[in-house]
Amino acid sequence: MFTRLLIANRGEIACRVIGTARRMGIATVAVHSDADADALHVEMADEAVRIGPSPAAESYLNADAIIAAAKATGADAIHPGYGFLSENPGFVEAVEAAGLIFVGPSARAIRAMGLKDAAKALMAGAGVPVVPGYHGDNQNADFLAGEADQIGFPVLIKARAGGGGKGMRKVERAADFHAALESCRREAQAAFGDDAVLIEKFVTAPRHIEVQVFGDAHGNVVHLFERDCSLQRRHQKVIEEAPAPDMTEEVRAAMTGAAVRAARAISYEGAGTVEFIADGSGALSTDGFWFMEMNTRLQVEHPVTEAVTGIDLVEWQLRVAAGEALPLAQDDIALCGHAFEARLYAEDPANGFLPQTGRLAHLAFGDARIDTGVRAGDAISPHYDPMIAKIIAHGVDRAGALHRLRRALADTHVAGTVTNRAFLLALARHEGFAAGAVDTGLIDRDLEALTAAPATPDLAIAFAAIAALDLDLAEPRLGWRLWGEASHAVRLMQGEGLVERRLILHGPGSVTLDGETKLRLDGLGRDGTVVAGRQGDRSVRADVMRYRDGAGTHVSVLLDGAIHAFAVPDPLAETCGIVDSGDAVTAPMTGIVRLVDVRPGDRVEAGDRLMVVEAMKMEHALTAPRAGLIAAVHGGEGDSVEGGAVLVAFEPEAD
Template identity: 60%
Template sequence: MINTLLIANRGEIACRVIRTARALGIRTVAVHSDADRGAMHVRMADAAVWIGPAPVSESYLNGAAIIAAARRTGADAIHPGYGFLSESPDFVEKVAAAGLTFVGPSAAAIRAMGLKDGAKALMEKAGVPVVPGYHGAEQDPAFLCEQAKTIGFPVLIKARAGGGGKGMRRVERPEDFAEALSSARREAEASFGDSRCLVEKFVENPRHVEIQVFGDAAGNVVHLFERDCSLQRRHQKVIEEAPAPGMTAELRAAMGAAAVEAAKAVNYVGAGTVEFIVDGAKLSPDGFWFMEMNTRLQVEHPVTEAITGLDLVALQIAVAEGRPLPFRQEDLEISGHAVEARLYAEDAGAGFLPATGRLERLAFPPAEDGIRVDTGVREGDVITPHYDPMIAKVIAHGPDRASALQRLARALDAMVVSGCVTNRLFLSRLAEDADFVAGRVDTGLVGRTQADLTRIPEPEAIDFALAAVAALSPQGGGARSADPFAAFPNFRNFGPARQSVVFEVDGKRLRVAVETSGNGARRIETPAGAVTLETCERHGDRLVTVEAGVRRSALVVAGAGAVAVQRHGVEHRFRLSVPGGSGDETSGDAVIAPMPGVVRLVSARAGDQVQRGARLAVLEAMKMEHGLAAPRDGVVAAVSVAEGDQVEQGATLFTLEPEG
């Protein structure tokens, strides 16, 4: 029996494991870096141990420090979560050597499935269909390009280690192959310490469907049905669901059997996921191919829990203790439909760039009506550049797919999140996308509709009005003084009181005039039109208004120098104009770091003639590469960084000579 469990991870997955361990009566130990001293998982655990500085290489990837923490706290088992050391066979062997139980598969199984090239060769021997491609050891760029030509473009370059879309590039033409390979290798080396790649045929109209498998030490292996993870951006999942839309009984049986055979081929014990590419044009038993096996728990495991009624973490612990699976394949059934959306701190409109910042306001819908939220952050926490920027996973379960999607959309709309750029609006639109709702999904859907999904609507008159009311109220906290009539809302000696607020939006100063009558009604003139609020009441950060007889509520957060208005999942931030200020003038003469990160490549020097859109550098942030392009045609006047430099958000990296 496991008495004390150390979780070698952080964030929402550490909190998730702690909740189940606590329900089982197991004592828990958290580990943390400097950046996570006050994190939610640290506060939840029975004990916590510092393991190093913020960089993951010095903390959450420091296996020796994690094992030492287990010994110091009397832990007898380690749960790896996902990511970090969860798929490191060397770490598993060191855990076993220390006399501790690893809650996961054996080092041999992880090693067999950990490298995509070897795993595919193993699957071919086991009779599992694999995607056509080159999975050999030769890594010469010219040789790999020739293999790609033989396979036929488009192809996918994929890092042989790791996952999560890192080190993956789609290549349409032979002339683009060398640069794509170089980029994939850099990202793979930074993420997994292994730059070697394989090349595969790109399947047209692909769907990403995965099978959850579970094995025990007695050799029993079952599958817990499928999850569809086709909605992706930059090869990373954003919305997952179970079961897969349009799935046939024949295809489910074939994929389930193949996944079980894959697990049996490596004597798999514990929770694992076998990922397949499926031909979206024809859902048939001969239209799917093995991609890889993730030898750990998946981010999207809650949708499987929702449709099966099982606690996968509890099952992991039971199997790690040597107990057999408590069911057979024929005992398992699908109940309803579940969908999960990943809420990230990222700017969807800027190519999904990771964002940082303090979560000034954060509140999730209650856990009722089929809604579950897994998170590892609280209001006031800071999203740092050191780790994955996930804020929460929002899971909705219903009797059918339509009700699950409807509940997800409602939960996203009801959420309160302010102070950090998020992808919530993108998720809300995606959850209501006509093709997605109809079940017409493939891995290219987000890319095809990205412009519409990420478009930020212009502020409406009511947004300006609410921001102005908040800025002028006693609780506004802004640069303007409080409403002098607020203490006597029904008294006016010489007619309506008129006040103005000037906001800076996109570098422009916009004036909003507020007239308050003796009965408390407000007529507000905004750049988007006039608004009349019959009543306006403030309840903390919420403004409750009545306009044309309709009562509405909106979140309005006023801080030092700015007001954020959030309605229907859309947040607009209005910066209060300071007299004499210059506004936000944007220049076409500089390339600015859009986020904190490490400069991995500098491809221009002072004096170079560049064209608009030409790549000048590659910035790595949160282990993803981001190309930085020239803002216009011109000559590079100065280069302010070198490869390997750590830069802060807003730092000037390049300047161009003035035009003319």
């Protein structure tokens, strides 16, 4: 076994690998960009090396800098994590040429599976079922449109070098094909440096089921059962589970057998995932699933497999890379219970799931396994994936694991940035999901209900008012006045709405929120961020956080599983922050302008595309909020823009 391991990654996966390496007695080396100089993975490692500026292309994708860091620190192996250079065969060869061990498959195996078209041809030859489609070299747009017509709509355009949901477009009709192809190619070129695509039949009611496989240098290949990853948004996984709901032993044997054949076909070593698409319109069947791709790395969702098998997959990776045989034979690997993983992101579900930035003023999790690369006080950077944490819940059966996931999500409190936590909780409570009726279209079908903002009860406003006023609930003179009633006017912003109430103070631990109805709280006390008391005969409690950032003072209240966020207006400000933006289109997030469709003087109609901004390797089209004349365009193709910056200005509407 090697003695010093460099992790060529950041965030959650770097912390995850460091944890296992430490348990095994292996010293660790972290690498970091300027943006990550104070990151958690840097703090956890035995040693850390700066490898470049904040952009990933100049740091985490800088193979020479990473290899130089490994040699300078005496590391004898490099773990790539996932993403970045994890599936780059050139990096593998450079690592090995430097006399180091790459913790992962061979460059040959990565190349065999790296291009989806070649991989499908290889799998078909190995007897693995593949989805009908065009996987050839002809990339002429008109030719591809013709192939799509022959396959029959709907079709899926997929970047041949793609992954993580990037470079994929579903096309419902022929008239939309060329525009979708152009967008897909741009995104694929930006994400993977390769704009070639393949065309596949889109399976109605598809389920995404993948099999975890492991191989070693001694010819052994095993599977660690399956994961269902059907809950997706824009082809990106949201909640994963193991095992798959309604999986029969007969179908499991067929699917895992195909996965093992796929791994054997390329003499695979290390951790890999064989992904299948299954027909979810009815019961799973042995002839109703097809190979999609093989990911030649550790998957984001690997913890659910660890939970149901009791196996540390990172430890297996390290042992196989060191030349050891797999620790267990197939017959020794058993399923135990059920597990879910929910991906907590800094993104805004109510605004098209746009990535968010911000500083984590408060970060507290419920009772579950938490894999994270951040802590309270850290900033969510615009340079990288906005994942905050993975929340993993395990139970003796599916119902028990799902109940634990719901509780963990309900008890998770993040303040300082917008997150998808409420969306995840709504999804975990979805009746169809609870019944195991999952397919990749579930989220889109019920998106409005899943992203609906919860109503704000008076109780949440009362807790927010206490925090906004920074009351000392134990103060003996709380509420004392020589004459009249002791009270405070409270003004809070929630979104674009202004909440105006009055908080009456009765004495230590007792207040009343005045309004159309009065809400009295007694016996109030604070323990850290938790405020608890009584509302009549009912016990009430909330996790309450008051904090300041560059925009002012804020209050975040976690009450009954819902987070209610408020801004405390500056009484000296002229407005409460409500802005009329009808004459301007602003950048929804920090990113790079990839396409500009308009010039000053152009007339546009409501809904016309004005620009395309790329953030975190995903494209976001900016459209006209109304018809009118373009007055100014700020930013050209390739320009970096800050979130909130005005990109397109309209001529004012005539009175």
